[in-house]
Amino acid sequence: MIFSDFGMDTASLAGALEVKLAAVRRAGFAQVMIAASDVVGHPSGVDAGVRAVRESGLRVTGLEMLRDFEGLDGRLHAYKVDVAKSMLEVCGRLGGRRLLVEASTSTHAEADANAIARDLRMLAILAIPLGIRIAYKGMSWSRTAKDFSAAGEIVFRANCPNLGLAIDAFDVLASGVALDDLDAIDPEQIFLVQLSDYMWQDVRSTEEQTATATHFRVFPGEGAHSDGLADFITKLDAIGYCGDYSFDVYNDDYLQMPPETVAARAQRAAEWLGETVLRRALPIPNMERLRPAAPG
Amino acid sequence: MTNALDREAVPDPHNPLGFDGIEYIEFATSKPQALGGVLERMGFRPIARHRSREVELYRQGAMNIIVNAQAADVPRTVQPTERPVISAFAVRVRDADAAFRRARELGAWEIPVRARAMELNIPAIHGVGESLIYFVDRYDEFSIYDVDFLAIPTVDQHPPALGGLHFFGIVQYVGADRTADWVAFYSQIFGFAPLPDSVRFGILPRGLLLQSPCRSFYLQLIEPDEVARYAPAEEHLQRIGLGTPDVLATVAILQKRGIEFLVSEKVHASERGALTTASLGSVMFELVHDEPVPAAAPR
Numbered sequence: 006m007i008f009s010d011f012g013m014d015t016a017s018l019a020g021a022l023e024v025k026l027a028a029v030r031r032a033g034f035a036q037v038m039i040a041a042s043d044v045v046g047h048p049s050g051v052d053a054g055v056r057a058v059r060e061s062g063l064r065v066t067g068l069e070m071l072r073d074f075e076g077l078d079g080r081l082h083a084y085k086v087d088v089a090k091s092m093l094e095v096c097g098r099l100g101g102r103r104l105l106v107e108a109s110t111s112t113h114a115e116a117d118a119n120a121i122a123r124d125l126r127m128l129a130i131l132a133i134p135l136g137i138r139i140a141y142k143g144m145s146w147s148r149t150a151k152d153f154s155a156a157g158e159i160v161f162r163a164n165c166p167n168l169g170l171a172i173d174a175f176d177v178l179a180s181g182v183a184l185d186d187l188d189a190i191d192p193e194q195i196f197l198v199q200l201s202d203y204m205w206q207d208v209r210s211t212e213e214q215t216a217t218a219t220h221f222r223v224f225p226g227e228g229a230h231s232d233g234l235a236d237f238i239t240k241l242d243a244i245g246y247c248g249d250y251s252f253d254v255y256n257d258d259y260l261q262m263p264p265e266t267v268a269a270r271a272q273r274a275a276e277w278l279g280e281t282v283l284r285r286a287l288p289i290p291n292m293e294r295l296r297p298a299a300p301g
Numbered sequence: 302m303t304n305a306l307d308r309e310a311v312p313d314p315h316n317p318l319g320f321d322g323i324e325y326i327e328f329a330t331s332k333p334q335a336l337g338g339v340l341e342r343m344g345f346r347p348i349a350r351h352r353s354r355e356v357e358l359y360r361q362g363a364m365n366i367i368v369n370a371q372a373a374d375v376p377r378t379v380q381p382t383e384r385p386v387i388s389a390f391a392v393r394v395r396d397a398d399a400a401f402r403r404a405r406e407l408g409a410w411e412i413p414v415r416a417r418a419m420e421l422n423i424p425a426i427h428g429v430g431e432s433l434i435y436f437v438d439r440y441d442e443f444s445i446y447d448v449d450f451l452a453i454p455t456v457d458q459h460p461p462a463l464g465g466l467h468f469f470g471i472v473q474y475v476g477a478d479r480t481a482d483w484v485a486f487y488s489q490i491f492g493f494a495p496l497p498d499s500v501r502f503g504i505l506p507r508g509l510l511l512q513s514p515c516r517s518f519y520l521q522l523i524e525p526d527e528v529a530r531y532a533p534a535e536e537h538l539q540r541i542g543l544g545t546p547d548v549l550a551t552v553a554i555l556q557k558r559g560i561e562f563l564v565s566e567k568v569h570a571s572e573r574g575a576l577t578t579a580s581l582g583s584v585m586f587e588l589v590h591d592e593p594v595p596a597a598a599p600r
């Protein structure tokens with residue numbers, strides 16, 4: 006794990022796309038996750054948005070976020086396929102190699118595992134000619150995959166090489182998914198890991214979880230679960246994950262702060278991870294103060 | 302509702318489309334006469350011209366090659382340039398429309414209908430890079446060329462094949478670690494099956510071979526070698542493989558016609574196969590030892 010494995014997310018920052026990209030770059034990051042709305046909502050048009058990303062010098066971690074795709078029928082399914090194709094095309098134009106897909110929260114989605122797997126396989130096949138991988142992310146308030154274990158079962162069933170998992174640390178911290186569940190996941194199937202923390206100790210209800218996930222996240226090292234995050238990353242390292250980490254920090258306060266200030270916080274988070282978790286993941290003597298608690 | 306034209310479903314689970322070989326392979330180039338010269342030296346003859354587009358049909362034996370010089374009117378397709386590129390191939394299937402609809406449902410990208418009045422609409426999906434894959438089901442009683450093409454007068458419409466040449470396969474260059482993705486694509490949509498590494502054809506041992514469900518056509522997927530791994534490279538259809546029962550005899554025939562073959566320490570003509578040098582900067586053919594395909598069984 007090195008600094009270039011960490012990236013920011015344009016959804017964490019306020020301002021014009023160019024300003025966001027410059028702030029990310031100035032904070033020392035080499036990659037950035039692109040929220041589709043930042044590109045297609047560019048005031049000078051999509052072409053200008055694509056150009057801004059390509060000229061930023063930043064590697065595109067991926068494009069987000071395709072929502073409520075799987076488990077739909079008939080006209081709804083056809084509509085969502087069109088949405089997916091449009092996002093894949095934008096992702097391809099950005100030079101992105103990953104599309105992030107959140108497990109469906111739609112009440113219209115059926116929960117039949119075969120139907121969900123079939124839809125995700127179709128999405129993955131659509132992505133193949135464009136060289137894009139589909140990173141499917143379970144969410145506790147989803148109807149189709151409530152966590153990475155459930156998402157992993159669907160990915161296994163769909164069985165397409167460019168379909169894998171996005172795992173969100175928030176899943177582990179807020180929903181209390183056991184870290185040992187990661188043992189059942191093939192690290193090659195993990196296409197992306199997202200990192201964030203939040204301020205409160207507990208989130209009690211699903212409503213509170215949803216609100217926290219979408220409005221009150223903070224960067225790693227800023228929240229109440231630094232130890233839990235460290236354990237999570239150490240565990241991923243132990244099972245052999247060596248891909249990218251993206252800070253999926255969605256916070257209404259950060260959207261009222263200058264992007265440079267927020268990017269500086271992200272930089273501190275990356276440094277914190279590098280200096281604590283990263284070193285702990287290596288067998289360096291006298292660096293044992295953050296050793297994870299024995300699993301149990 | 303039943304339709305008199307509905308055909309009975311064929312029960313072969315390994316060949317869901319009724320895949321029956323390749324109808325044609327298409328090149329795009331802005332210099333169609335230059336490519337035509339290369340094709341003629343390879344034994345192809347120009348036999349027909351498209352009614353409304355700058356498109357020519359070359360043929361030898363059972364092989365059809367389309368040379369397309371028409372500016373592309375669909376996004377993500379080949380814009381003809383001086384360097385010819387393989388821009389499409391057309392697969393023969395039992396029911397083109399059914400195959401096309403099934404492919405769409407499985408995740409293929411369709412291209413918009415382009416046929417003009419009185420022209421055939423040949424359904425197509427996007428393949429690797431900017432290439433297309435067409436579905437053709439009219440190749441028995443009358444052919445797609447009868448509608449869209451005008452025969453060149455006095456030219457033999459069925460020139461014989463030199464040395465028993467027939468379509469054997471296409472070599473596709475893929476990105477690093479992309480073989481598995483393309484295996485999934487071709488097996489899901491067409492029913493291609495990967496062959497074990499012990500099965501090899503020709504003289505170039507690299508890459509993974511996919512066999513068509515009718516077992517007469519192969520795709521060879523080749524990833525960049527170690528040095529080229531980190532250089533950005535476009536994925537594309539790189540060359541056509543031609544089968545012939547006697548490689549060395551066919552090489553001799555083609556050499557007399559002005560085709561040059563690669564001679565290097567690693568690659569040279571043998572009973573197993575041979576590789577032509579590149580013409581016009583990009584056009585290569587690979588000869589592979591293979592008996593001619595038996596005539597299609599009556600359907």
